[in-house]
Amino acid sequence: MVNRPHGGRLVNRVVKGRRKEALLEEALEIPRISISYERVIDLLDIAHGAFSPLEGFLVQEDYLHVLHDMRLHDDTPWTIPIILDVDPDEIVGLKEGDDIALFYDDKPIALMKIEEVYGWDKKIHSQLVYKTTDVNHPGVAKTMERKELLIGGRIDLLNDPPNRFSDIVLWPIETRVLFREKGWRTIAAFQTRNVPHRGHEYVQKAALTFTDGLLIHPLLGWKKKGDYKDEVIIRAYKALIEHYYPKNVVVLTGLMMNMHYAGPREAIHHAIVRKNFGATHFIVGRDHAGVGNYYGPYEAWELFNEFPDLGITPLFIREAFYCRKCGGMVTEKTCPHTDQDRLKISGTRIRAMLRKGEIPPEHMMRPEVAKVIIEFENPFVE
Amino acid sequence: MSEKIKIEISKEVYEKAVKLAEEAGFPSVEALIEFLIEEASESTEGEEISKEDEEKIKERLRDLGYI
Numbered sequence: 001m002v003n004r005p006h007g008g009r010l011v012n013r014v015v016k017g018r019r020k021e022a023l024l025e026e027a028l029e030i031p032r033i034s035i036s037y038e039r040v041i042d043l044l045d046i047a048h049g050a051f052s053p054l055e056g057f058l059v060q061e062d063y064l065h066v067l068h069d070m071r072l073h074d075d076t077p078w079t080i081p082i083i084l085d086v087d088p089d090e091i092v093g094l095k096e097g098d099d100i101a102l103f104y105d106d107k108p109i110a111l112m113k114i115e116e117v118y119g120w121d122k123k124i125h126s127q128l129v130y131k132t133t134d135v136n137h138p139g140v141a142k143t144m145e146r147k148e149l150l151i152g153g154r155i156d157l158l159n160d161p162p163n164r165f166s167d168i169v170l171w172p173i174e175t176r177v178l179f180r181e182k183g184w185r186t187i188a189a190f191q192t193r194n195v196p197h198r199g200h201e202y203v204q205k206a207a208l209t210f211t212d213g214l215l216i217h218p219l220l221g222w223k224k225k226g227d228y229k230d231e232v233i234i235r236a237y238k239a240l241i242e243h244y245y246p247k248n249v250v251v252l253t254g255l256m257m258n259m260h261y262a263g264p265r266e267a268i269h270h271a272i273v274r275k276n277f278g279a280t281h282f283i284v285g286r287d288h289a290g291v292g293n294y295y296g297p298y299e300a301w302e303l304f305n306e307f308p309d310l311g312i313t314p315l316f317i318r319e320a321f322y323c324r325k326c327g328g329m330v331t332e333k334t335c336p337h338t339d340q341d342r343l344k345i346s347g348t349r350i351r352a353m354l355r356k357g358e359i360p361p362e363h364m365m366r367p368e369v370a371k372v373i374i375e376f377e378n379p380f381v382e
Numbered sequence: 383m384s385e386k387i388k389i390e391i392s393k394e395v396y397e398k399a400v401k402l403a404e405e406a407g408f409p410s411v412e413a414l415i416e417f418l419i420e421e422a423s424e425s426t427e428g429e430e431i432s433k434e435d436e437e438k439i440k441e442r443l444r445d446l447g448y449i
């Protein structure tokens with residue numbers, strides 16, 4: 001059966017109909033705070049239930065519990081603090097209990113009740129969430145740029161801002177209906193920010209051997225320079241699915257969610273979010289959500305041991321490569337041969353070849369997938 | 383994140399639960415019990431969706447080619 005939402009109830013803070021009209025009017029009259037696009041994405045994830053059981057940005061008690069115990073104050077597992085930062089001068093005259101309107105691009109996006117305003121220590125935050133205070137870490141860099149105070153409180157989403165991916169984004173209630181409609185009882189979710197190579201295909205199919213369905217769930221939205229563009233990832237996956245997956249075992253849909261590069265903590269977060277989408281299993285790969293050399297390659301796997309109550313089953317699948325002697329895709333666990341017979345799949349090499357318009361060798365990437373990618377004038381984020 | 387209530391269970395079961403929670407790494411007996419009960423519940427529980435909304439969702443899924 002489709003998995004239960006995290007915390008037991010799928011949150012829905014999307015305001016509709018007449019109430020929406022009334023609240024939109026109210027939004028124009030009450031104090032407003034402008035928020036970044038990244039906070040808009042957080043708002044969408046909260047309101048549409050991807051972050052269930054969160055109903056808003058964390059209040060201090062939950063924030064501290066998440067920071068130190070990786071759980072909300074009621075012990076529900078939660079590893080990444082979802083917080084709204086403000087400058088003191090943005091909230092002059094406001095007090096706890098007041099309603100504010102959150103604006104993006106001069107448009108009201110949501111209402112929020114200020115339950116609490118509190119300070120935070122960005123160094124402690126970085127050390128606990130990212131295990132480093134090194135500003136070369138992209139998550140730490142972002143943290144250091146954030147404002148001095150945090151406000152916690154429930155939100156009500158009034159507007160989904162225009163989104164060029166609306167045709168490929170499904171929210172949890174939609175994937176839940178979809179999985180039930182398909183009759184899937186077990187669903188393995190796959191997190192990605194990449195175009196698929198043979199190693200990805202291998203781990204997905206390894207999972208699919210045991211589950212009814214596979215949810216391929218690329219993160220859309222914020223990307224860093226040199227990443228594959230969102231539309232390239234989607235098109236590449238469509239080609240892979242068309243040519244190499246049976247009909248009706250895969251759902252490809254984009255997820256609007258911020259990336260933190262918090263390694264092990266973020267792996268747990270990714271699993272929780274996919275549970276809300278109805279997945280029963282979550283594929284955790286090598287150096288999941290990692291960056292640079294900040295985390296051990298399989299450190300994320302160990303952290304799952306601390307969450308027996310996560311409510312979604314992690315599938316730990318090692319990095320795959322091609323072995324000439326075995327004659328196929330294998331992992332360290334399934335192949336006894338040495339590096340002489342093994343052809344590693346190098347993301348860096350694939351990238352370099354695609355950049356030159358070349359098709360990588362077939363043991364690294366399916367030619368149909370490569371072809372779609374090199375058809376783009378520039379498949380990478382500038 | 384929801385409201386909490388108290389329940390009574392036999393001392394033997396409670397002691398078993400304490401031991402089990404500790405061994406399995408649950409932070410508390412409450413977390414263990416909530417987890418087990420949730421595991422045993424039906425999957426549509428926890429979703430608040432009207433028949434009408436469900437039809438709208440199915441229509442969108444059809445339009446997008448998912449079903």
Ligand SMILES: [Zn+2]
Nearest residue numbers: 323326335337
């Ligand atoms: Zn081999």
